[in-house]
Amino acid sequence: MAEEIGTGGARRLVLLRHAKAERAGAVDDVLRPLRLDGRRQAGRVGVALRESDLVPDRVLCSSALRTRQTWDLLASHLGDVEPDVTITDTLYAADVADVLDLLGQTDARVRTLLVVGHEPTMAATATHLADPASDGGALAQVRVGVPTATYSVLESDAAWEDWGPRGALLTYVGRPTA
Template sequence: MASDAAGSGAAGGTHRLVLLRHAKAEPAGGVDDVLRPLALNGRRQAGRVGAALAHSALVPELVLCSSALRTRQTWDLLAAHLGDVAPEVVVTDTLYAAGVRDVLDMVRGADSRVRTLLVVGHEPTMAATAAHLAGPGSDSGALAQVRVGVPTATYSVLESSTPWGEWDGAVANLSYVGRPSS
């Protein structure tokens, strides 16, 4: 699925962007949307995403995470499955109501030494960002999925040798869209 280009710390090489929609949250039920916690099933989903990312060598060096409770919980639960790593984690209000341009601005700000970057956010932005970045060499099934949106706990993997600062439309290969079984 994904090549293991991480580790050298040198500029150049493959950059991998993983766009993750948060795991299943509790219904609003009178709670402010930003404060909705993960449902029990969502907690299980988050752990399975972490295990899948670790198994695929998609361990991030930088995590950009929405400040919403459900995204922070998703990150915390999946991180427990990544082994003994300590990526830089940026929790930001910007990702809560972000559009594609907002996500791209954040991605473009990543240090060139970062090989794998994880964004934990919301729909429709995660799928729309993947569709925007997907170039002509992308997997057709993965592209079809992100064009219609993705369910909770779904991650899209994009790869490119283009430096983060130059990421924009059709710059990457969308190689995979994954969702652990519930």
Template sequence: MNHGSAHQLVLLRHAKAEPAGSLDDQLRPLALPGRKQASEVGAGLRAAGIVPDLVLVSTAVRTRQTWDLVRTALDLPADVARLSDEVYTAGVRSLLALVAAVEESVGTVLVVGHEPTVSQTAAALAGPGSDDAAVARVRVGVPTAAYSVLELDTPWASLQPDAARLLRVVAPA
């Protein structure tokens, strides 16, 4: 699939959630269209042969629900996921630090998080060899259930801006 000991990082924005009415932001559930989006993301990842070895999931309800539907489509065990309050609050720098702390043996990491951090992180990591159209998309932000696929040849621990190739951004139809 990819060359050498390349690592893959997939940054997924949660699927469409209910509007922020009276509920606390952390508690907003997925809207019905969002449930469909999340299942489609799982099917799309499976079709692309992208199977995460580790998933970092924000503790917000909408990200956990997104991951549950993606996981079902990928037929993965629940224990590949780590729920993280830090992903919920993360800016680019903290998200990079979380991924840089991943064990080197992990090949593919999926982050299920929030805007604007997921697109800003993809934009920050996109270095030489990235797809121009994908870079242009993450620079303006991504819609719900969109994911960015990045590849890096360095160890997770040396993850830093411009150190990855942004291969593509996949957004729901």
């Protein structure tokens, strides 16, 4: 990891539900690939993250095929960046506590962290972390769950290991359109 990563200020957590995958049934769940429209969704997420200055310094990605494909496709739209990427089985069947454990292990120099995972965990984590003063529309969305290729952005000045209940501001929930 490069030393020039982040120099202070708020840390930003981007929680992304993978893009649209093939229906369950033909293959094991962990091996479900993205559909064609899911592949397009993933690319649009990459463009949206780049245009919103949310290019990650570090990425935590579930080991499921659909999350890895989502990351690979969106990464191709981020420009000349090479974030530190960890593919982990932990995120495949994670709960909120698992995500918080992974956050707590994040290097203090990381300013923007992207987590590519699954529902209901991505929305539940955003709900758990969101301060009641967060954007009302965004908070309402994560409380009911998020569709595929939707990302939630949370900000806090706290060290990663100190992120906890209602300790971050949920500033945005986005789902890029065509």
